Amino acid sequence: MRVAAASLAPRTLEGARRGLVLSLVDDEGRVGLGEATPLPGFSPDTADDVERALAELPGALGAIDLRGGDAETTAAAPAVLRALEPLSPRLRGLPAARFALETALLDLVGQRLGLPASACLGGHLRRAEVRVNGLLATSAALPEMLGSARALVARGVRAIKVKLRSRGDEGFARDLEALRALRQEHPSIELRLDANAAWSLEDAPRRLALLAPLEPRFVEQPVAPELLHRLGAQAVPWAADESLAAPGMPERLLEAQGCAAFILKPAMLGLLRAHDLGRRAQERGLGAVVTHLFDGPVALAAACELALALPRPPLACGLDAHAGLAAWPAIRIPQLREGGLVVASDRPGLGVGPWTA
Template sequence: MLSLTDDAGRVGLGEATPLPGFSPDTADEGQRALAELPGALGAIDLPADGTTAAFAIVRALAPLSSRLRHLPAARFALETALLDLLGQRLGLPVSACLGGGRYAEVRVNGLLTTSDALPVMLERAGALVARGVRAIKVKLRSRGEEGFARDLEALRALRREHPGVELRLDANATWSLDEAPRRLALLAPIGPRFVEQPVAPELLHHLGACDVPWAADESLAVEGAPERLLEAQGCAAFILKPAMLGLLRAHELGCRAQARGVDAVVTHLFDGPIALAASCELALSLPRPPLACGLDAHAGLEAWPELRIPQLREGGLVTASDQPGLGIRPWMD
């Protein structure tokens, strides 16, 4: 956890929680980089309102750009803490400092995995629907043709059980460029909104239009890939993970995607409460409401001291906190 204190005694909070095996950086690398911050930040020209807050932070971080280039979790922590401070000074939530505030709520999606036995998966789906969740993302964990056939049967059962629920699928970049179109065609009768990252990150822009649209996740961290994907046929959505991209970069990509008619989804990386609150503010800051986002509370939060996340509401909703900054205070207070 990162805390920054300004001259008036305000405390801005950030969090760097890279996910082992997925994040390009590690917790140790982030801690070393953040420990070297005192004296390294550029001057922060405090804006009179929230419209230029993000630009002020970009300028302040310019001297650190090369140092943080390959440490997105650390950059996320620093950007979050600075926006929290500016929001408190201006009396605005972080979403407004990013230029948002046009809508009051965003729905969240549920999460299932085909590695669970089918009865367990269906039971969990029923519990999500009972909570008010209207979109469910399913991670396709099986491998090989037999595994895909099992996943397909499980998805058919899920669709029969919940015909009105929006389904999204995530292949985690495990399909080849040759087999992806065939598998997407087999999934079409189930009616998924899209399949996240069906092929390797550097290949996704080659996939083209298929029977089921696809979404970009890990590809967004590949240099030059977002620009290629905005031009690609078949790309339905950008999956924005600020812990993998940085908060300001995720916001920039979300705005660019929506301007091109590509949907956006904001999701956590099993972050802790501070980063999750920041991701919620990101979801509330885009030019138009994103699709239901992957911002539901998750089991990993149990490892943290209990801390209320003011943006999360019952019934599968993220709402504006109506508090300055992140609206979250640490348990050390």
């Protein structure tokens, strides 16, 4: 199978953010979709960098060789990896571009094999469903935060992640009071917290100890990415997010005491690398959580397929629909269902499309 043509559809989103939808057409007329929507201030690449790369690189792709696998799904992901290998030097530092290319190629391969992208990523594995987690932030007024929590629980969401937005000891004290109110109102909900790498290595143990009575499952990225492996076992387990993008850090974290889970953002890591990291984490007994980057429908569909492809059931994932989708064309994401569920779409490839700008 060869890529015969490629095109890019840009999308201007809120603020300075831009998205790009990549369409790859194979030699039999199938169209595979990928998306790159870097998040300014978080993604290491910019929309301009990604646009230049995606305008140039598809023409340099070699054949996607599925021989040796026939309809065997185990051949699909390695074939995509081999096809992209010559482009790796030019994709270095451009994870959003890699994510778009990998997604579009897997979409094509899935259509060729008549299999969903999750089966192409995960071999013969076909998981039926994955639960999603809800998202709150302590920057909201307490009545608003509690009201949002009630709405999530009413939808069937069983895990809630709270972003801790306040800074300094006084801010942490306010966050702690809000979390106590949330826990009192929802004693059985699975609670997760995200410190967004804002704590120092000295402050983190004390704050984690104060959070322990609330029984959070873990706190994501309590300290800076380059310091996380030094945190060690604490009163509350912690999870790795931004640290996973740092060279050599995943290997350290797989061995680190206190690490409970890997938070996998394929838009920041690449789709195939995110799957590999999730597999390795699960092999070591760690949890895995797949989450979007508040990106568009193609990227969200790809992240859902990743969650469905992991060797073991992931923890509830950050794949709920978000308000930013309103800036994109109204395209149905077949993996998302009411009641806080991601389900297998039973469509070949991503199951999204055709794309209309």
